Amino acid sequence: MTAVLEVRDLQVRFSTPDGEVSAVNGVSFDVNESECVGIVGESGSGKSQLFMAVMGLLAKNGRALGSAKYRGTELVGMPVRDLNKIRGNKLAMIFQDSMTSLTPHLRIGRQMTEVLIEHQGMSEADARIRALDMLNLVRIPEAARRLTQYPHELSGGMRQRIMIAMALLCEPDMLIADEPTTALDVTVQAQILDLMADLKRATKAAIVLITHDLGTVAGLCDKVQVMYGGRFMETGDVRQIFYNPQHPYTRGLLSSMPRLTEDRQETLYAIPGQPPNLQRLPAGCPFQERCTFVHQRCIDELPLLQQAGPGQFKACHLASLDVPVDDPNRAAIPAGELPPVIPHTATGDARTA
Ligand SMILES: Nc1ncnc2c1ncn2[C@@H]1O[C@H](COP(=O)(O)OP(=O)(O)OP(=O)(O)O)[C@@H](O)[C@H]1O
Ligand SMILES: [Mg+2]
Known part of the structure; x- marks a missing residue:
């Protein structure tokens, strides 16, 4: 397998008036060609900042340490001019909020063709044809008319499709999607996820999907990396993570996932307590x-990642989570509070909701 992205001991620090925030604390992983990797974890666990660092898009008070190589070329510390040749071209990222990612006063057509003219030296006519192709690919009706419209004239779901189309314009090697459906209503979410699944089949691009929604990951991803406090708690093949989670945090996340089979009145399990203070x-x-x-x-x-099964790693000192329920050393989880995990796909879930 060929790695598109190789990340080694990547760290992200932010300087703030109250001290340094350690948002990402040494993560290492590869993303291989054609692979879809899910990054999951609660809010604030460092998912977005990890990939903002990879893309060289950290806020001014942030800095990245360690290494992130795109096909062997170091991205950390790369001058912006060189980064711009890779960003939006070979490496593309789509964000949750399509309204702020699109330029409000420019027509969609202009925003799409500009990228191609700038990055690929295409003629305007060719760029327009390619833009139309991409709009058709993401199933946008009346594509030609859309090119003449402004972002505010389109629905949220439509804008998100346009963001995806724009990200795909230059045939990226790697597409990073940061919560691509969170701002959308449930039906549109399901459509966008179907679209992502199609793209996964249609393009050879590696996909990184950052999400709160484990259901989405189960439906789309090959591998999962579970983040907490800026570290990976558990990584592995999607089936391993869903059927055989080895880290208490992963198990907690899975248990707090809504299940279709259960009584809707039932209150969901929530991991008690708060995420750690990244300044301390x-x-x-x-x-x-x-x-x-x-x-x-x-x-x-500090537990380091160690092998926990075939292709599965956990950062946990425990030998096993399968402590018998009557073991007096088992901590205070009442029997039955961590039900067995039943994965389901987001698309199925969303449609029924
Ligand atoms: N410019 C900044 N200055 C200081 N701290 C920051 C800055 N940007 C992000 N952080 C902090 O970095 C931590 C990780 O943020 P990140 O955006 O990666 O979280 P996340 O896992 O993507 O969460 P969410 O699921 O809510 O998007 C957070 O605690 C956040 O407050
Ligand atoms: Mg985020």
Whole structure:
């Protein structure tokens, strides 16, 4: 397998008036050709900033340390001029909020063709043909008319499709989608996810999908990386992560996922407590304060990723989560509170909702 992106010990720090925020704390992974990788974790776990660092898009008070190589070329510290040749061309990113990502006073056609003229030296006529092709690819009706419209004249779902079409214009090697459906209503979410699944089949691009929604990951991704406190808690093949989670945090996330099979009145399990303070991370495991399995070693020593199964890694000192329910050492999770995990796909879920 050929890696499109190789990330090694990547860290992201922000300087703030109250001190330094450690948003990403040393993550290493590869994204291979044609692979779809899901990045999941609660709000603030560092998912977006990790890829903002890869794209060289951190805020002014932020800095990246470590390494992120795109097909062997180091991106960390690369001058903006060189980065711009790769960004939007070979590496494309789509964001949650299409309204702020599109330029409000420019017609869609102009925004789409500009990229091609600038990055690929295309003629205006050829660029227009390619823009139309891409709009058709993302199933936008009346594509020719859309090119003459302004972003505010389109619905949220339509704008998001246009964002995806724009990201695909230059046939990127890698598409990073950061919560691409969060701002949309459920039916449109399902349509966009179907579209992403089609694109995954139709293009050879590697896809990174950043999301809160584990259902989306189950439907689309090959691999999953679970983030917490700016670190990977667990990584692995999507089936392993869903059917056989080895980290208490992953298990908690899966248990807090709504299930179709269950009574809708039932209150969902929620992981107790709050995410860690990124200005004062504990010495040991970042999840220690919320973990029902916590023991002394978790407080003293940071767990590093270690193999937990075929293609599966966990950053946890526990040998196994399968502690018998009657074991007095099992921490205070009442029996039945962590039901067995039943994965389902987001598209199916969303349509029924
Ligand atoms: N410019 C900044 N200055 C200081 N801290 C920042 C800055 N940008 C982001 N952060 C902090 O970095 C941490 C990680 O943010 P990030 O956006 O990666 O979270 P996330 O996992 O994408 O969350 P969400 O799911 O809500 O999008 C957060 O605590 C955030 O407050
Ligand atoms: Mg985010």
